[in-house]
Amino acid sequence: MANSERSGNAIAHVYRGTFVHSTQQTAVQILEDALLGVNTQGKIAFIGEGKELQRLSQTFGFSTSEVTQLAKHEFFIPGMIDTHIHASQYSYAGTALELPLLQWLNTYTFPVESRFKDLEFAHKVYTQVVKRTLRNGTTTACYFATIHTDASLLLGQIANAFGQRALVGKVCMDRNNSVKHYKETSQESQDETYRFIKELSKKEYPLVKPVVTPRFAPSCTEALLVQLGAIAKNNNLHIQSHISENTEELKLVQELFPNSESYTDVYHKCNLLTDKTVMAHGCHLSDKELALFRETGASLSHCPNSNISLCSGVLDVRNVLNHKVKLGLGTDVAGGYSSSMLDSVRRALDSSKVLKIQNPDHETLTFEEVFRLATLGGSQALSLDDQTGNFEVGKDFDALRVNVAASDGPIDLIQHEEPKILLEKFLNLGDDRNIVEVFVAGRKVVPFTEPTSA
C-alpha cells in the first residue's frame, strides 16, 4: 500500500496547523492540528491529522523534521478567487464613482481603456494589478483586458510570470459611439480573438488561459455575439461578459435586441451561456432568467462594491443560491474601487444586510457562506473547481497563510480566540498585512521574488 501511495509525485512541502476551508456540505470546515502535504507538482497529496505524522511520513516519504509548523494565530485558507476584474481599469480605482454605468463607461472607462494600445502603459498597469491582487490574496483572477490583443497577451505573460492563476480576456466590442478609437469592426474582433487564443495557447502557461470576452450585449452586434459563441464552442473555451447590471442598461438591451425575450435570452441565443460561462452582476435578473442560468450551467459573479458604488442595484444572492445557480464574488475593479477580495466579502455581507433592512423576512448571508463564495464558490463559477477552491487531495495547493496577529497589522487581539473567531476577524478587519504568504499551485508567489520575465 505504501508503494501505491508513493507512486505519485514526491512530497515537496508539509504544513502543520489549522486549515480553514469550505466544502459543498459545510460553509466553514476547520481542521485543527492538521497535516497537509504538497507534492512536487504543486498538488495536495494528503491531508491528515497531526497525530498521524509518523504514519504519513512513512507512507509519503517525507522527513518529520521538514514539516512547517504554523504559529499561534496563523491558519491556511484557500486562495481567494476574483471572478470579475477589469485589469485595464486599475489606474483609476478609487475614483470616478459618481456616474451611473453607461455614462461612467463613456466618460471614464473607454477613454482609459483606449490607452492600452500603448504597451508600456499596459505593462505598468498590468504589473501593478497582478502584484496587488496577489498581495491581497487573489490566487485566481478572471480578467477583462481591453480590445488590444498584444496588451492582453502581455497581461497573460505578467500573470504567468508572477504565478497567478488567471483567465484573460481580450475584450470584443464592435459597437461604441462614445469614444471614436475604441472599437473594432466585427471582422477585426473575430480575427483578433482567434489570434489572441492562438498566441496565448502557444505560450503553454500552466495557469493562464484565454476566455472569450464579449464586453456586454450593448457593445456587440448580434452577428459578433454569434461568432464569439461559435469560437468558444469550437475551442472549448471559457466565456465571460456582463449581464443585467443596471436598469438603464436593461432598457437599452431591449431596444437593441427587440427579438429577444430577455437579456439572458440575448446571450443564450448566441450560444454564450455554457457551463464555462461567467456573467458579472445579474442584479436585475428574473427568476425565469436564473432558471436558464441553472439549466445551462452558466454562473454569476457578484460584484457588490461595484453595484453599490455605481448605484446599479443590489443582487439578491439568497435567491440566486436558492435557484442553484453557481456564484462567485468579484471586485469588478474599477466600478468596484477595491481590488481586495476581502472588500468583496464585506460588501457582499453588507448587501445582504441591506436587503434585510428593506425586508425583515430576508434571510441574510452568514460570513461563513460568503467565505465559501470567495473561495469554493468562485472556483465553481469559473469551472475551475477540479483544480482549486478548497483543500481537497488532488487539487492544486492555492492557499493563503494568514496571521491574524501579524505585527504592525490592522488587528488587535486581547485574548486567545478560537479559529472561527480568528477567521471572522480576518474577514472583517484583515488586509494584506495579515496574508503573510500566498501559494499558487504549490509555488510561493508572495512575498514576491522577482519574476524571470515580464
Added chain:
Amino acid sequence: MANSERSGNAIAHVYRGTFVHSTQQTAVQILEDALLGVNTQGKIAFIGEGKELQRLSQTFGFSTSEVTQLAKHEFFIPGMIDTHIHASQYSYAGTALELPLLQWLNTYTFPVESRFKDLEFAHKVYTQVVKRTLRNGTTTACYFATIHTDASLLLGQIANAFGQRALVGKVCMDRNNSVKHYKETSQESQDETYRFIKELSKKEYPLVKPVVTPRFAPSCTEALLVQLGAIAKNNNLHIQSHISENTEELKLVQELFPNSESYTDVYHKCNLLTDKTVMAHGCHLSDKELALFRETGASLSHCPNSNISLCSGVLDVRNVLNHKVKLGLGTDVAGGYSSSMLDSVRRALDSSKVLKIQNPDHETLTFEEVFRLATLGGSQALSLDDQTGNFEVGKDFDALRVNVAASDGPIDLIQHEEPKILLEKFLNLGDDRNIVEVFVAGRKVVPFTEPTSA
C-alpha cells in the same frame, strides 16, 4: 504690526505643501503650496501662500530653513473625528454581528462590558483602542466606556497619555434585566457620575473631558435621565446617548415611556437635548424630531457600518442636512466592526448610494461632503469646532500627514494626479499606512513615542 503679530506665542513648526480641508462654504478646499505655522501652544498661527515665505518668516519670527516641506503625493488633512465609539467593545470588534441590536446587547455587549470592573483588562483594551484609533487618524474620539468609574477614568488617563483629544463617558444605566451584575441603582449612577466628573476634571488633562452618558432610554429610568440632564446643565457638560437605532428599540421606548410623544421627546423632557448633545444613529427619526434637534442644537452621529452590520436601518443623511441638524460620523465600535474613520467615510457613501438605488430621486452624498462630515462636521457635532475640525487660524493643529504613495501601502499610482484625485484615492483605498504622521494640538502623536504614564 510685526510686534503685535509676534505678541502671541512663538512659532514651533512651519509646514509647506498641500493642505486639504473643509469650510462651511466649501466641502473640499485645496491649498496648494501653502505655508502653515503652528505655535508653541499647538495652535495654528498663520496660513499663507508659499510665495509669502519671506514676509511670513519676518512677521512670525521663524527661520526659512526650518520649514518642513511635504513630499510629492503628500498632503495634510484635518484629524478625523469619531463622534461615537464604544472603547469597551473593542475586544470583539469584527465579530458577533449576526443579531439585531437588543439581542446583540444582551448576548455580546453587556457580558463583555461587565468585565471592565477588572482594571487590568480595561487597561489592555483601552490602550489598544486609543493607539489603534490614533494610528487610523482619529484625533478626536467621543467615547463610551462602561458603568465602572475607575475604568472610565483610566480611559481618560490613557487618551491623555497618548495625546488624543477625547470626550469620555462613564455609562449610566439603572435598567438591565439581561446581565445581572451589569447595572447600577439610580443613586449609584448619579453618585458615580458626580465622582467621575470630579475626578476627571481634577486631572486637568488639556484635551480630555467628561461627557454625561445615559446609555440610552431603554436602559435608564426617567428619574435617572432627569438627574443626568440636571448634572449636565449644572456643570455645562457634553451629553451623549443613542436614539432611534432600530425599529424594535423604538417600540420598546414607546412602551417604557408612554407619556412621551416620541423618542426624541423622551430626552428633550429630561433636558438631555442641548447644543452640547450628540446622539448616535437616529435612523428612524421623523422630520418633527429632526426639527427638535435643530431647535435645541443637538447633533447626530451617523454610524453607517454599525447600522448596516446590525441591520438597524439606513440614515437619510441628506434629509438630516436639509434639516440643518449638525452631523458627524462615528465608527460605533463594535456594532460597527471597523475602528477606522476611513471605513466610516466609505460606508456613509455606500449608505447614501443604497438610498439612491431604492429611490432614483435621492441626491447622493459626494465624497467631498462625506470628507467634511468626518472632519469639520464631527467637530461641530461635538461642539468642539472652536478648537478643531479644519485649518483655521486660532484652532489647534489637529492634522494627518497623508502620503498616498507610501511605500508598502495599499495604493498604486500610475501617474501624477491632482490633489483632489489623491484625496479621493486616499478616502476610498487608504489605510493607516498612508497616515504617516498624526498631530493633536501641534504634538506629533503618531508614530508613537512611549507615553510617560498610562
